[in-house]
Amino acid sequence: MHFADHVDFVVANLEAFGEPAVLAAHSGSGAVATAVSDRVPELLAKIVYVDSGPCTDGTIPVPDLPAEATELPFPGVDALPATGASVEGISDQDKARFEALAVPHPAGACREPVELHDPRRNAIPATLVCCSIRSEQVRELAAAGEPTFAAVNDLTDLTFIDLPTGHWPMFSRPDDLAELLYREAADA
Template identity: 55%
Template sequence: MTTTNTSPTIILIAGHWLGAWAWDEVLEHLKADHPRAIAMTLPGLDAHDHKRATQTLDAQAEAILGVIAHHGNQPALLVAHSGANAPVSLVLDRHPELVDRVVWVDSGPVATGTVFAPDFPEELKELALPPFDVLAQQASLEGLSAETLERFRARAVPEPGTVLRQPVELSNEARRSVHTTLVCCSIPSAQVLELTQTGHPMFAEVANLEHLRIIDLPTGHWPMWSRPRDLAEVLASEAARSN
């Protein structure tokens, strides 16, 4: 992996139930050539935050902007895995000028009005990591060892119900001009493009992107654990691209 001095800061943001720790193996491979790569934990996913169950997508978006500000308010490369797509979509909508490029890892931008779990009961404050046999029906566990799954279970933090129920409200079309890369893992790129063309809600917004690259990295839904070195190489390459 090689980088240049002009490469942006890489901010790694994991999906539901996960904090910065989820990127440890990727950072081991990435930081030797890209020392400005960092991982963050979104509000609501810090086990030590006693108010975490009431955190919102707005708070998560502001936290991402806070990390960008901490690093000089220079355009950053945002890496959004899975359910991190909602707060990152808000960041793109509110401050597209602060995003040099966004890399969606087995994920993609959401459309306005999207709600992750509209039927999640109001009386429930959070959603714990489900049993793995249930989770496997929703997302591929390919490439994950028993040890990895044990760590996932031990360190997972329940997802706040407020985050799951909140609609994503977007209005700034400039978000669609940000350079975008899709890293397709559990769903091959050919299928992603087919779903995009048919207007599937999961990928409909992809059709509106002005600058799009698509990379296949075949594995399960958590490539930061199943193929950390390969994912790190992809991210370093994307950071080295000049817009």
């Protein structure tokens, strides 16, 4: 599986839906959402980045992934903080559920560069839901030109919402995240 396969899948679903939709992206899927917004900006009413954000042209989601790797295995919940993905707020029961649900990620989709061509993507309304890094820090990093946050500066219709927790709000604050996503979709 390649990065373009992920993008093609989302685009096909948006086309089948038939009207502008709200696209939610968590973590590394911000790269997919960015590529989708570049390909079909007219099919998006809004993008909601959950502890994620847009990327720049040429971004490689996992640049240090070994060439021989065919998949990116789930490292286990206990190993996530060492990767920068805080598990703050996740109960032991939900950690066990997380472990049971996790599957490997295809490596091809992680090592290929994102190709962007249509600047109209930057005018799509976007919301950054800031969980493990607060919005104030995201703004500071973007203003300083930090590469991971540089594309935030290009968005012309951007809202920040803080949802303080770890990187996985779907486990640590599922009701709050669901309500937030509902409101964002209703406002689109």
